[in-house]
Amino acid sequence: MKQISRQKFLLNIWTRYPELPKQVLVYGVVQEIIQDNNKRICLKIDGKLFDLLLSEQICPDLEFCETNDIVAIDNKGQMILLAPCLGPAQMSVDLDLQQKWNLFHRNLRNFFENQNFIEVQTPSLVSCPGSEPSLEVFETEFEWGSLKRKIFLPTSPELSIKNFLAHAVRQKPNLKVFEIAKVFRNNEITERHHPEFFMLEWYRCFQDLDSIREDILNLLKALTGKSDFKVQQNTMKELFLEHVNFNLTPKTSAKELQMLATKLDIDTRDIQNFDDLFNLIFIEKIEFKWPKENLFFLQKYPPSQAALARIDSEGWGERFEFYWQGFEIANAFHELNDPVAQRLRMKQDLELKKIYGKKQIPTDEIFLKSLEYGLPPTSGVALGMERLFMALHQIKNISDLKFPLFQKITSSDKEATT
Numbered sequence: 001m002k003q004i005s006r007q008k009f010l011l012n013i014w015t016r017y018p019e020l021p022k023q024v025l026v027y028g029v030v031q032e033i034i035q036d037n038n039k040r041i042c043l044k045i046d047g048k049l050f051d052l053l054l055s056e057q058i059c060p061d062l063e064f065c066e067t068n069d070i071v072a073i074d075n076k077g078q079m080i081l082l083a084p085c086l087g088p089a090q091m092s093v094d095l096d097l098q099q100k101w102n103l104f105h106r107n108l109r110n111f112f113e114n115q116n117f118i119e120v121q122t123p124s125l126v127s128c129p130g131s132e133p134s135l136e137v138f139e140t141e142f143e144w145g146s147l148k149r150k151i152f153l154p155t156s157p158e159l160s161i162k163n164f165l166a167h168a169v170r171q172k173p174n175l176k177v178f179e180i181a182k183v184f185r186n187n188e189i190t191e192r193h194h195p196e197f198f199m200l201e202w203y204r205c206f207q208d209l210d211s212i213r214e215d216i217l218n219l220l221k222a223l224t225g226k227s228d229f230k231v232q233q234n235t236m237k238e239l240f241l242e243h244v245n246f247n248l249t250p251k252t253s254a255k256e257l258q259m260l261a262t263k264l265d266i267d268t269r270d271i272q273n274f275d276d277l278f279n280l281i282f283i284e285k286i287e288f289k290w291p292k293e294n295l296f297f298l299q300k301y302p303p304s305q306a307a308l309a310r311i312d313s314e315g316w317g318e319r320f321e322f323y324w325q326g327f328e329i330a331n332a333f334h335e336l337n338d339p340v341a342q343r344l345r346m347k348q349d350l351e352l353k354k355i356y357g358k359k360q361i362p363t364d365e366i367f368l369k370s371l372e373y374g375l376p377p378t379s380g381v382a383l384g385m386e387r388l389f390m391a392l393h394q395i396k397n398i399s400d401l402k403f404p405l406f407q408k409i410t411s412s413d414k415e416a417t418t
Contacts, residue, residue, distance in 0.1 A: 176204050
């Protein structure tokens with residue numbers, strides 16, 4: 001029968017995509033084919049060798065079998081071609097890594113459930129995805145008859161969780177909640193950033209940032225089985241003094257940062273905004289200048305960097321970022337619960353979005369009305385799950401954990417389209 005091609009055999013003779021026979025010796029993927037003579041073929045399936053008689057009358061599928069075909073061998077010793085391999089693989093799969101991720105996911109959930117946190121599930125379609133000026137969003141449209149409304153994928157579940165807290169705390173004062181959520185950030189892909197990723201957020205009502213820091217320490221101990229971590233804490237003021245010999249204060253101006261950047265030989269062309277200058281100096285001269293094995297907490301940010309955090313009595317933003325193994329992993333706030341101050345900040349953020357050329361989003365009136373209803377003093381944190389997993393398992397590229405849509409995109413692809 002080899003007088004015809006495999007393609008003609010598959011088109012004209014093969015019984016297309018048969019069911020798995022009821023009685024089979026083995027089924028799986030052909031890993032190797034060894035033909036010792038014209039009458040016998042040895043197939044390696046799932047690591048085991050099967051010696052089969054080659055006869056087109058008994059088993060015509062066998063003669064046209066190739067590696068990566070999905071086959072079965074019935075109890076009569078006949079090979080049945082269940083699904084031929086017709087093209088190259090479309091994605092890479094690491095089952096061991098997937099099982100580690102599944103265990104990691106379960107361990108995170110178990111950690112919070114064992115501490116009597118309540119798990120919440122907030123929407124993945126929202127009217128306001130988050131107002132951070134630097135983040136670009138994914139938008140879509142809800143349609144119902146003639147009604148059309150712009151909606152978004154959330155950059156964080158934060159606003160939705162705080163809505164929940166403001167109402168649920170009336171039933172349970174010492175409320176503790178967590179969520180494992182898919183979040184989405186557009187125009188952002190590197191070895192450590194991905195447009196779609198998992199975020200773990202948790203909040204403690206009536207507690208300050210010390211409780212969140214303790215949670216992170218206990219979580220790392222639970223995940224690693226280690227208890228001898230070296231913990232390092234620094235303020236932003238301390239790092240600027242140590243690494244660039246600059247006295248950062250809550251009243252430091254953009255002009256002062258511009259002068260510092262010039263002194264440090266940092267290119268700041270077309271940059272005049274305080275936050276952009278601050279971030280540039282921090283990234284180029286300060287970030288990751290500490291031992292990567294330390295559990296590092298960086299706290300006390302300039303007021304313009306407070307985001308959704310309170311401002312303390314000295315004028316610093318009450319937030320910290322957590323770093324480990326060269327990754328920025330978590331961002332924690334002593335939450336701003338003043339609705340007037342929050343409305344003003346949100347207005348400023350949305351104006352900056354317009355300046356930065358980001359998609360325009362509406363003010364989140366539901367969130368602001370929830371603050372007016374009353375949110376108690378609360379602390380919370382957002383933790384990037386993929387980054388923590390990468391730090392735990394020494395994984396360098398987040399794409400190793402992702403499916404094909406963005407699996408192969410790199411910075412060079414972006415450059416090729418500009």
